Amino acid sequence: MGKKKNRLKTPKQKPFAAPGSLTYIGKEVFEKTLIQLTVYNQETCDLAMIQQLDDLKPDFNDRLSWLDVDGVHEPAVIEHIGKKYQLHPLLLEDVLNTTQKPKIELFEEENQLFVVLKMLHFDEENLEIEAEQISLILGKSFLVSFQEQDQTDIFVAIHERIKQATSRIRKFESDYLLYALIDLIVDHYYILLEKLTEKLETLEANVLNDPKAEHQNQIYNLKKEMAFMKRNILPLRDIIGTLIREDSELVGNKVNVYLRDVHDHVIQTLETLDSYREMADSIMNNYHASLSNKMNSVMKTLTVFTVLFMPLSFIAGLYGMNFVNMPELENPNGYFYALGAMALISIGLWFYFRWKKFV
Amino acid sequence: MGKKKNRLKTPKQKPFAAPGSLTYIGKEVFEKTLIQLTVYNQETCDLAMIQQLDDLKPDFNDRLSWLDVDGVHEPAVIEHIGKKYQLHPLLLEDVLNTTQKPKIELFEEENQLFVVLKMLHFDEENLEIEAEQISLILGKSFLVSFQEQDQTDIFVAIHERIKQATSRIRKFESDYLLYALIDLIVDHYYILLEKLTEKLETLEANVLNDPKAEHQNQIYNLKKEMAFMKRNILPLRDIIGTLIREDSELVGNKVNVYLRDVHDHVIQTLETLDSYREMADSIMNNYHASLSNKMNSVMKTLTVFTVLFMPLSFIAGLYGMNFVNMPELENPNGYFYALGAMALISIGLWFYFRWKKFV
Amino acid sequence: MGKKKNRLKTPKQKPFAAPGSLTYIGKEVFEKTLIQLTVYNQETCDLAMIQQLDDLKPDFNDRLSWLDVDGVHEPAVIEHIGKKYQLHPLLLEDVLNTTQKPKIELFEEENQLFVVLKMLHFDEENLEIEAEQISLILGKSFLVSFQEQDQTDIFVAIHERIKQATSRIRKFESDYLLYALIDLIVDHYYILLEKLTEKLETLEANVLNDPKAEHQNQIYNLKKEMAFMKRNILPLRDIIGTLIREDSELVGNKVNVYLRDVHDHVIQTLETLDSYREMADSIMNNYHASLSNKMNSVMKTLTVFTVLFMPLSFIAGLYGMNFVNMPELENPNGYFYALGAMALISIGLWFYFRWKKFV
Amino acid sequence: MGKKKNRLKTPKQKPFAAPGSLTYIGKEVFEKTLIQLTVYNQETCDLAMIQQLDDLKPDFNDRLSWLDVDGVHEPAVIEHIGKKYQLHPLLLEDVLNTTQKPKIELFEEENQLFVVLKMLHFDEENLEIEAEQISLILGKSFLVSFQEQDQTDIFVAIHERIKQATSRIRKFESDYLLYALIDLIVDHYYILLEKLTEKLETLEANVLNDPKAEHQNQIYNLKKEMAFMKRNILPLRDIIGTLIREDSELVGNKVNVYLRDVHDHVIQTLETLDSYREMADSIMNNYHASLSNKMNSVMKTLTVFTVLFMPLSFIAGLYGMNFVNMPELENPNGYFYALGAMALISIGLWFYFRWKKFV
Amino acid sequence: MGKKKNRLKTPKQKPFAAPGSLTYIGKEVFEKTLIQLTVYNQETCDLAMIQQLDDLKPDFNDRLSWLDVDGVHEPAVIEHIGKKYQLHPLLLEDVLNTTQKPKIELFEEENQLFVVLKMLHFDEENLEIEAEQISLILGKSFLVSFQEQDQTDIFVAIHERIKQATSRIRKFESDYLLYALIDLIVDHYYILLEKLTEKLETLEANVLNDPKAEHQNQIYNLKKEMAFMKRNILPLRDIIGTLIREDSELVGNKVNVYLRDVHDHVIQTLETLDSYREMADSIMNNYHASLSNKMNSVMKTLTVFTVLFMPLSFIAGLYGMNFVNMPELENPNGYFYALGAMALISIGLWFYFRWKKFV
Ligand SMILES: [Mg+2]
Ligand SMILES: [Mg+2]
Ligand SMILES: [Mg+2]
Ligand SMILES: [Mg+2]
Ligand SMILES: [Mg+2]
Ligand SMILES: [Mg+2]
Ligand SMILES: [Mg+2]
Numbered sequence A, B, C, D, E: 001m002g003k004k005k006n007r008l009k010t011p012k013q014k015p016f017a018a019p020g021s022l023t024y025i026g027k028e029v030f031e032k033t034l035i036q037l038t039v040y041n042q043e044t045c046d047l048a049m050i051q052q053l054d055d056l057k058p059d060f061n062d063r064l065s066w067l068d069v070d071g072v073h074e075p076a077v078i079e080h081i082g083k084k085y086q087l088h089p090l091l092l093e094d095v096l097n098t099t100q101k102p103k104i105e106l107f108e109e110e111n112q113l114f115v116v117l118k119m120l121h122f123d124e125e126n127l128e129i130e131a132e133q134i135s136l137i138l139g140k141s142f143l144v145s146f147q148e149q150d151q152t153d154i155f156v157a158i159h160e161r162i163k164q165a166t167s168r169i170r171k172f173e174s175d176y177l178l179y180a181l182i183d184l185i186v187d188h189y190y191i192l193l194e195k196l197t198e199k200l201e202t203l204e205a206n207v208l209n210d211p212k213a214e215h216q217n218q219i220y221n222l223k224k225e226m227a228f229m230k231r232n233i234l235p236l237r238d239i240i241g242t243l244i245r246e247d248s249e250l251v252g253n254k255v256n257v258y259l260r261d262v263h264d265h266v267i268q269t270l271e272t273l274d275s276y277r278e279m280a281d282s283i284m285n286n287y288h289a290s291l292s293n294k295m296n297s298v299m300k301t302l303t304v305f306t307v308l309f310m311p312l313s314f315i316a317g318l319y320g321m322n323f324v325n326m327p328e329l330e331n332p333n334g335y336f337y338a339l340g341a342m343a344l345i346s347i348g349l350w351f352y353f354r355w356k357k358f359v
């Protein structure tokens, strides 16, 4: 987890544009937007890639439809879809702005529920967590999902499940499909938690073995990633809470038991993140403690050596003086007496150090 | 409380499974699941070990039944029981997942109350607190309890009490049995509090006598254990609060006075944990204070010796110079004057140290 | 306030006893329980020491009665009283457990209000605050008070007041008696606040004069005492708040103005404790600041002496070398030149120190 | 802002007195209580100093009256006024206790509103903030104000305004007079804020120029004053909030727009105090940072000099040895080679220091 | 971001003035107040600069009017406008006081909604954030906006939009105009966020490359700017929340979807500021960590050199003594033995350092 750039993802706005004007705000993407339409009920299920936007019609007599849009970088495409499904311009503005924070909003006039949330990926290359914005619009008989375009369509697993006639999605209304998509995203959070566990445990072991200055940096970076993750997940708790309390034509109470389950998982994710933060603080404390122990040991070594040799060197210097009359120097055993005095002083200081608990 | 592995018990999920699919998530267990059925009313009480799951029938004309399941590692067994008692698949998913956090949930359709809580054991070997997940399902005339399998069935005490015709359990509905099981678990928390008291007091005494680097580590580990304990107990406060407010067919108001008592004990446990955390912080402060006093003493010793001998050694060096013309050296008393100057300097520095409060 | 043992008063429970079984939990007491009964109305007032528990009858046709029980260490006595006044077993369990935290509880069936609070004494011997548990049960026409037995009956002042026919207690219902007892206990808290003021001011003065390592310990101990006091007083705020909001047969609104007064005092006590904690932190800061100033002064002294004498000693050593050809040594004024160079270096370093603000 | 005594103003109570007994608690005052009565309506306005308490009658047929009492140290006087205006004994107890915290209380039976607040003065002599307790009692057609007696009657400005027939006070009910008095007190808080601004800015400049140990003390004292100020102002926010929500005969909704204005100012004062606390913390941080920079510089100087001269002195010592056979000493250029080696070592160490960024 | 003066913008009041008296409180301005009136409905739109205040009439039969006042430093002008639009004196007092904090207030009698908020500019010269007070008064068919006068009228963009017949402002009521002005101000906050991003990233890079004492100062200044910004934006969250909940003749529910959008942006701004504060703390931590690493390195260098040369110099001193009988000195290889001993000691100490991890 080296030095990073661009971590400070400042939310952006187009300052002087009128509200509801559409501009893509996000990382550069060059691919074409992929649009997949799934029309289903308990008996039948048809999937198709949409090539011509003009063919798109939101109504399918009593069947439910799911429009999965992979890519939000082409305002014209989004606007076109917006018109077909009568989506509010402010809603589309948020879909195009990938710095939008997670939220839920009911567009009463259109009778649509708008949910923004964040898929989180672990970028193995830069060792950081990447957020992909997912926007979901739930209408009476349809659901539109928008995802930022990258390597893969994360909703593949749901597409697979929906094809099976026995799948619960086929038996419920579109609100269950909304739940299934949210559940999939939340399940991915657990994969990130395991990555974090791994990194924290490695770091803890390293700090205990041989603490280095770089470890401190690594802990800070880990804490930044965790804070980033928390900021992106925290709003989801209230979003799902709102869905549970909601009891409308759009989100019925039948799906509540499922929403409570995913709510539970979001809360567990957040609590785990909190306990990881405590863990990171504790590793940091260990780091500082062992550093401070080392410095104490350095200081004691310095003191012991200095205090030991200062008097000895002084005696040596004393008898190196060139005065004409220094009786000790004339004594044939003077040298040996001096050596004896030095030995006595050394022993005395040693006991002094033991008493002072320096050694 | 040495170095530990696996303390970071990350909650786990099966990312791409459909909601409600059953997989055991927990430590490996090889024993067979033990199932004990108790059927009772005020007059009669029958206990039996269930060998054949097919014989199990949840209804016992007007008598209450308690199914105590020891072991949640066999999905097939749990699923079988789930079908007999009409338990919701999401409920069973949570029973099998031993990383589930404590919670209460009402399954309205099934008219069942689902409570997850944590039995806490002190593992004397690894010197850490182990959590065992307890799931309780309260139905109209039955209670099903699931516990992780380990050395012992913790509900033995309740089994004993229920056998006695005078026991209050026999006179009340199944909600009192739910209370009795929760009360037993909460009573165990006090045993852990006493263990913590003991460890904190030993640690405090050790730090006061002779603070060592290892003590710091021990305090951190103790704080981790306390945080782990708090995380597992805290949700119980609201769970019991919910039971008290609840006034349904399942949990009547007659049992409220008992629930308030156990609520009281949970709060007391949590407050005690908080005051222990303060205590641990205070021990840590004492540790740092005495370490810092020691380092100050080291620095002062270094300074006093250096400052004392520097001038003396300089004088010695001065008269060790070999210039041809150094009048002092010729003086027959020069050596004694030099010794006298050194003595005066020593005395002067001593008073300087006293004035500066270095010694 | 030296080293203490037994400060960590862990709340205790009897783990495997059935709820409501009576065991005394508290410090050992050997005296007999003292029981004083006061029966009064506006006109008459009779006090008596109860020797025979069997004589006790809770009803006194229209007169109010107050049973003051001094000692809770004899379960049999408490159980007997419990039966006479129809007190709930769980209530008695709490009366006997002197580690119970302060609380209020309404026993609806019995139409009794149960209040637990803590009388706080300053133990001059061990320099610590001692808690004595007071349990009060308010019934329709009676009040039962339980206190732990020690040197004195704290309710003497109320007994004195009740004997006077003009006392307000005689004119009001039993709820005013409840208020009067709580007020007395709260009034005592102010005595402890004054003790703390005294100790804090002494400590502050000592730290300012001559900070010592032991002062740090004293501050920690004071903070522990304050935290202990706060833990015991804080619940009282909500307890009295509940009494004020309550408007039942037991606690009427006539007594509200008095309850608000004592509520006010509890809040003031708590706020004062908070400002004392800030004061203690500030003393601690002063302590650390002056310690750090002293260490800085030590380091500067070390540096100034070392830096000054290092070059001088080097020059002395240089001209102590025994090379055959050292022209300076031959110069008759060489010694004086060397002394001059040393003087110049000293002066130069002195200005360097002034510039660096080391001296 | 030097060392202070008596800053810890412990609230006081008379422990064993019956509730409502009157004792003055405050600093000693020897002057006579001054009592000024203003009776007014839109047309007329009469002011008088009351000499004889017996003449005092609270009713003035449809005219409003304001009794301004300067001095609360004479219980007899206060009690007399209390009887005339039917003030509750507990209310009078609070008026006499100058350690009472700010509060609002409705005496329902008497239909009186009781407000306690604190006038804050800056004591230029002791450089600390002094609190003067103001008690206001609002009745149906009167207002009684009590202030502690000191140099001046702070309500002079209101007395002046009330004399003018065009004043808004004359057109409104007594609730507006209550507002006007509170507004005056709150306006004074802004004067204290300016004093604090001045002190903080001076302190910041001094710390930036030349940080000294005494500055730390000054910051602590400033923070204490601010905390004292906050403690005295904070309750006022809720007091005025209560007045705004209140819509009774005593405080009508007509005065709401004015109360909201003063509410606004109280909140602004509190927010400013919070930002001052941050400012004080920031100055403290600057102080510590520059102290730590200085200590680092001291350590580096010590290290550079020691490391530089250690090897040089060693070489000098080496060639000061008196062995019979030391070839280098015999070499006629030995001395100059030694000097050269010393120079090379010095240069090498210099580059080493640069590389290590010590110099 | 150098040293600043006048950052402590103390809110000001005129202490002894009667409520509602008008005085300008703000920085000195000498220009004339500019007043622009826009009268519009869906079909027509007339703009005019007002030169004569007497011509001003607030009513325009069914057309909406917007009075944009640039400059609040002329009390006479503001008072005149206040009379024309029947604005409350307390409202005008707040308009003139540029230290007023953001707030919303409903003047019920006048049926006017009063909103104060802060435009924030980045002052490139002093490198600090400047606040400009904006006061908006929404009436039934008009909106009056007051802004402090400086270089430019910030509402130019809205003036441009309103001129276009297709603009949404022309189709909605005056509440949408209120929204549009608030939205413009909030959009500007994003520009400041980008400035802060830039500064934080530069600072982070600098601290990582070469931490200097001045960086610490820069971080403190940045945090002060952020705190200033937060203080000015935070109240806006509740202000807009109030507008959303409000459903009156003044602010209808049709504009809710737009208000929710700007509410969203305010919350995002605040959350971003919080994450910036964390970022600043993290930079500060990096700074301290690298400083502490450097000091450790200094201490180790000092210790290694001292410990290494102390024994060597002692040996040199030993054989520099002038005793008559020192056998080693007579030995022809004595010098070389001594050199060998010194080498051995050096090597031994080196291994000791490696073992102690000092080098
Ligand atoms: Mg815009
Ligand atoms: Mg992205
Ligand atoms: Mg994608
Ligand atoms: Mg899931
Ligand atoms: Mg729902
Ligand atoms: Mg689940
Ligand atoms: Mg799943």
Ligand SMILES: [Mg+2]
Pocket: B098, B130, B131, B132, B133, B148
């Ligand atoms: Mg487990």
Ligand SMILES: [Mg+2]
Pocket: B070, B132, B147, B148, B149, B150, B151, B152, B153, B154
């Ligand atoms: Mg088990």
Ligand SMILES: [Mg+2]
Pocket: B183, B184, B186, B187, B262, B265, C013
């Ligand atoms: Mg229990």
Ligand SMILES: [Mg+2]
Pocket: B243, B244, B245, B246, B247, B248, B251, B252, B253, B254, B255, B256
């Ligand atoms: Mg209940």
Ligand SMILES: [Mg+2]
Pocket: B261, B264, C090, C093, C094
């Ligand atoms: Mg109990």
Ligand SMILES: [Mg+2]
Pocket: B183, B184, B187, C014, C015, C016, C017, C018, C019
């Ligand atoms: Mg029990």
Ligand SMILES: [Mg+2]
Pocket: B183, C017, C018, C019, C020
């Ligand atoms: Mg029990």
Ligand SMILES: [Mg+2]
Pocket: C026, C098, C130, C131, C132, C133, C148
């Ligand atoms: Mg006790």
Ligand SMILES: [Mg+2]
Pocket: C070, C132, C147, C148, C149, C150, C151, C152, C153, C154
């Ligand atoms: Mg007692």
Ligand SMILES: [Mg+2]
Pocket: C183, C184, C186, C187, C262, C265, D013, D019
């Ligand atoms: Mg009292």
Ligand SMILES: [Mg+2]
Pocket: C243, C244, C245, C246, C247, C248, C251, C252, C253, C255, C256
């Ligand atoms: Mg009441």
Ligand SMILES: [Mg+2]
Pocket: C261, C264, D090, D093, D094
């Ligand atoms: Mg009072």
Ligand SMILES: [Mg+2]
Pocket: C183, C187, D014, D015, D016, D017, D018, D019
């Ligand atoms: Mg009293």
Ligand SMILES: [Mg+2]
Pocket: D098, D130, D131, D132, D133, D148
């Ligand atoms: Mg006072």
Ligand SMILES: [Mg+2]
Pocket: D070, D132, D147, D148, D149, D150, D151, D152, D153, D154
């Ligand atoms: Mg006065």
Ligand SMILES: [Mg+2]
Pocket: D183, D184, D186, D187, D262, D265, E013, E019
């Ligand atoms: Mg004012």
